[in-house]
Amino acid sequence: MIKTDILIIGAGPTGLFAVFEAGLLKLKCHLIDALPQAGGQCSEIYPKKPIYDIPGFPEVLAGDLVDNLMEQIKSFQPGFTLGERAETIKKLEDGTFVVTTNKGTEHHAPVVAIAGGLGSFEPRKPLLENLSKFEDNGVAYMIKDPEVYRDKKVIIAGGGDSALDWSIFLADVASQVTLVHRRNEFRGALDSVEKVQELKDKGKLNLITPAEIIGLNGDTQLESVLIRKISDDNEELVLEVDDFIPLFGLSPKLGPIGDWGLEIEKNAIKVDTFDYQTNIPGIYAIGDVNTYPGKLKLILCGFHEATLMCQSAFQKIHPDKKYVMKYTTVGGVSGFDGTKKEAPKAVVKAIE
Amino acid sequence: MTDIKIKITDRDGVLHEIDAPTDMNMNLMEVVRSYELAPEGTIGICGGMAMCASCQCYVLSDTELPEMGDDEEAMLSEAFNVKDNSRLGCQLHITEDMDGLEVELAPEEL
Numbered sequence: 001m002i003k004t005d006i007l008i009i010g011a012g013p014t015g016l017f018a019v020f021e022a023g024l025l026k027l028k029c030h031l032i033d034a035l036p037q038a039g040g041q042c043s044e045i046y047p048k049k050p051i052y053d054i055p056g057f058p059e060v061l062a063g064d065l066v067d068n069l070m071e072q073i074k075s076f077q078p079g080f081t082l083g084e085r086a087e088t089i090k091k092l093e094d095g096t097f098v099v100t101t102n103k104g105t106e107h108h109a110p111v112v113a114i115a116g117g118l119g120s121f122e123p124r125k126p127l128l129e130n131l132s133k134f135e136d137n138g139v140a141y142m143i144k145d146p147e148v149y150r151d152k153k154v155i156i157a158g159g160g161d162s163a164l165d166w167s168i169f170l171a172d173v174a175s176q177v178t179l180v181h182r183r184n185e186f187r188g189a190l191d192s193v194e195k196v197q198e199l200k201d202k203g204k205l206n207l208i209t210p211a212e213i214i215g216l217n218g219d220t221q222l223e224s225v226l227i228r229k230i231s232d233d234n235e236e237l238v239l240e241v242d243d244f245i246p247l248f249g250l251s252p253k254l255g256p257i258g259d260w261g262l263e264i265e266k267n268a269i270k271v272d273t274f275d276y277q278t279n280i281p282g283i284y285a286i287g288d289v290n291t292y293p294g295k296l297k298l299i300l301c302g303f304h305e306a307t308l309m310c311q312s313a314f315q316k317i318h319p320d321k322k323y324v325m326k327y328t329t330v331g332g333v334s335g336f337d338g339t340k341k342e343a344p345k346a347v348v349k350a351i352e
Numbered sequence: 353m354t355d356i357k358i359k360i361t362d363r364d365g366v367l368h369e370i371d372a373p374t375d376m377n378m379n380l381m382e383v384v385r386s387y388e389l390a391p392e393g394t395i396g397i398c399g400g401m402a403m404c405a406s407c408q409c410y411v412l413s414d415t416e417l418p419e420m421g422d423d424e425e426a427m428l429s430e431a432f433n434v435k436d437n438s439r440l441g442c443q444l445h446i447t448e449d450m451d452g453l454e455v456e457l458a459p460e461e462l
Binding site: 119267 | 401406
């Protein structure tokens with residue numbers, strides 16, 4: 001069982017910054033996120049988009065903001081459970097919580113902070129009749145371990161960055177990679193598009209466009225897919241494959257958190273703006289996932305909410321301790337890894 | 353004139369006749385949200401970057417609309433429930449030319 005002071009659900013910018021504010025109070029954090037990497041929407045949906053309303057940053061790419069936050073919290077050594085979705089919560093007799101993920105990983109903490117944004121990102125699934133039958137039997141929506149596809153015949157569908165990037169990566173791993181997309185045009189980083197073009201020209205990647213996959217065949221394991229070319233005669237062809245990876249992006253769902261007994265309004269969790277606590281004492285909700293009168297879903301508001309949440313969490317965890325807020329310019333930042341950052345001492349010297 | 357009339361059929365089939373401001377730098381998705389014609393969290397999920405299709409709508413009137421950009425076209429090529437008259441509300445900036453526009457919100461992707 002993983003033990004921590006504040007268990008943060010959601011590793012987006014708000015959850016990451018909460019680690020920093022908690023660290024200043026000497027509270028340790030562990031984060032759970034359904035995505036395989038930290039950063040939430042910033043990493044998953046728009047890493048290359050500039051954000052203009054982060055105080056002090058006239059312009060910062062969402063991906064860079066995440067990198068900076070990771071650097072900022074590094075010395076507080078947060079733990080991560082990535083690629084797993086927080087599924088159930090149990091309140092123990094002593095008032096602490098156990099949160100279990102869909103993979104069965106258990107986390108124990110006196111305080112839970114839900115920084116779940118729009119919810120956990122679930123893959124968008126193509127509308128194919130027998131799709132669920134082949135899930136984990138040849139169909140996967142996320143690639144966690146590319147080695148699974150070593151020397152396999154793989155077909156990828158999609159027209160965005162992840163379809164391009166994985167086609168490129170798997171071209172060197174799988175025995176055969178086919179990329180199918182409903183249009184001739186792809187939407188991705190220019191170098192990814194060019195790389196796919198190059199692989200196609202070299203015959204290392206099989207590109208079928210405009211086309212879509214309309215059927216899956218196999219007994220229990222996927223054996224082949226039916227592809228329909230989008231043209232005047234709508235030619236259909238069967239392709240033998242071991243694996244089908246539809247990469248049609250992700251859509252967020254509030255998911256199991258919606259069943260935790262929290263007060264929900266407008267698909268968000270109601271909180272008290274005093275400390276962003278929910279109707280269940282000890283469970284807080286910060287960032288885009290919460291709602292209150294006047295709520296704005298902005299990263300900068302999430303940072304503020306995370307900061308106040310940590311103060312309240314400190315009181316809850318250490319009811320007998322006295323504490324006053326200290327500026328980092330005064331107290332510096334002492335990491336759990338033994339590092340200490342502080343302002344250089346001013347020179348006191350007479351000028352003659 | 354600062355307001356135009358738009359008819360929006362919500363996902364439950366209810367028709368709403370609303371006034372949409374042309375001077376507030378709003379798009380159709382934001383207008384739908386401001387009138388709460390679809391529950392928060394089910395529309396405009398990506399915030400208006402043409403990166404989800406939660407604001408997809410079907411254009412019912414023959415109102416002349418700006419041409420689709422690459423982003424919108426790419427997103428709609430991967431969205432579900434797409435028809436020939438599909439557009440992304442977030443890419444339709446409200447202008448006076450849109451007076452009389454009639455749209456129907458596409459079903460929520462589940």
